[in-house]
Amino acid sequence: MGDEGRGSGYAVVLGEALVDLLETERDGELIYRQAIGGAPLNVAVGATRLGADVRYVGSLGSDTLADRIASFLREAGVGTTSIARVSVPTTLAVTTFEGAEPTFQFYGEPPSYSLVRPDDVDEEMVAGASVLYAGSIALMRQPFQAAARAAWSVPGPLRVFDPNVRPKLLPDVAAVNALRELVEDYFATADLVKLSSADADVLWSGATPEAAADRILGLGARAVVVTCGAKGALVAVPDGSAMLPAPSVAAIDATGAGDSVMGALVHRLLGEGMPADLAGWQRYVTFALAVAGLVCERRGGAVAMPTREELTARWGALD
Known part of the structure; x- marks a missing residue:
């Protein structure tokens, strides 16, 4: 049991939901496959499929695509009572690939995911949560940024954060600097920060995973996990760090x-x-890397998130 003594409860996940258009080839023709996505939505679905109780806070547009997102979340078992519906089309993320690694280009102004207001945040629900997740591209826009700060300031839950940097949304050095200032403010009060080695490279001009973890811990975070693709992940706490290998998989879509x-x-x-x-x-992250390995063997997005039964079938019993 962890030092917080928490062993149950629910998580609140704040952030974007959108539709990915994933580039693929069929019969020699380049096409785009539609998939429901958005990093926070993926987190909510991923945790729920593993057995967690998750309440999602976000804004959805007013079109058929938004209706599909809402139905998908409900069918996945994610709590949807805190979703705000807004009168704009659903944001699209056109996704291209180098190997299995995706690159995203976003379309839709204003973004349908950015219109959650502080008044849409149920502070009583946040205070009662065991875990609060915030992060990703929704934080770069108002009014969502103000709503996330309101939720983050509520005492009670463990706070977990993922910057989920998207270079296509950072046109110049000033934009990178502004994002770094924004996310470092969250890092300072986070119980866990998860980021990728690519995020670290953008935020701190080529920083290694080790250097990024040291910086984030120095700001005040209690634990840092830096994912490094097929190489695995670095986990760091004030008392030490370890590089953990990823399981060997035939990745088709990361x-x-x-x-x-x-x-x-x-x-x-x-x-x-x-x-x-x-x-x-290390035990937590080893489990998480097994989950990610199975996701990489599937066509990606929220639909790739596995259940515990699927994990056991692929990897056997996991600690």
Whole structure:
């Protein structure tokens, strides 16, 4: 059991939901396959499919695509009572690939995911949560930014954060600097920060995972996990760090793999609380990397998030 003594409860996940158009080839023709996505939505679905109780806070548009997102969340078992519906089309993320790694270009102004207001945040629900997740591209826009700050300031839950940097939304050095200032403010009060090595490279001009973890811990975070694709993940706490290998898989699509790591960590935090030491975090992250490995073997996004039964069938019993 972790040092927080929390072993149950629910998570609140704030952030974007959108539709990915994933580039693929069929019969020699380049086409785009539609998939429901958005990093926070992926986290919510990933944790729920592993058995967690998750309440999603976000804004959805007024079109058929938004209706499909809402239905998908309900069918996945994610709590949807805090979704705000807004009168704009659903944001699209056109996704291209280099190998299995995705690159995203976003379409829709204003973004349908950015219109959650502070008044839409149920502070009583946040205060009663065991885990609060915030992060990703929704934080870059108002009024969502103000809504997230309102939720983050509510005492009670463990706070987990993922910057989920998207270079296509950062046109110049000033934009990178503004994002770094924004996310470092969250890092300072986070119980867990999860980011990718690519995020670290953008935020701190080529920083290694180790250097990024040291900086984030120095700001005040209690634990940092840096995912490094097929190389695995670095986990760091004030008392030490460890590089953990990823399982060997035949990856076909890494879309949502990092989000599945966060979903798995949210699931573990709900079930067992904050680990007491580095060894505890290593156990959590090893489990999360097994989840991500299975996600990479599937066509990506929220639909790739596995259940515990599917994990056991693929990997056998997991600690």
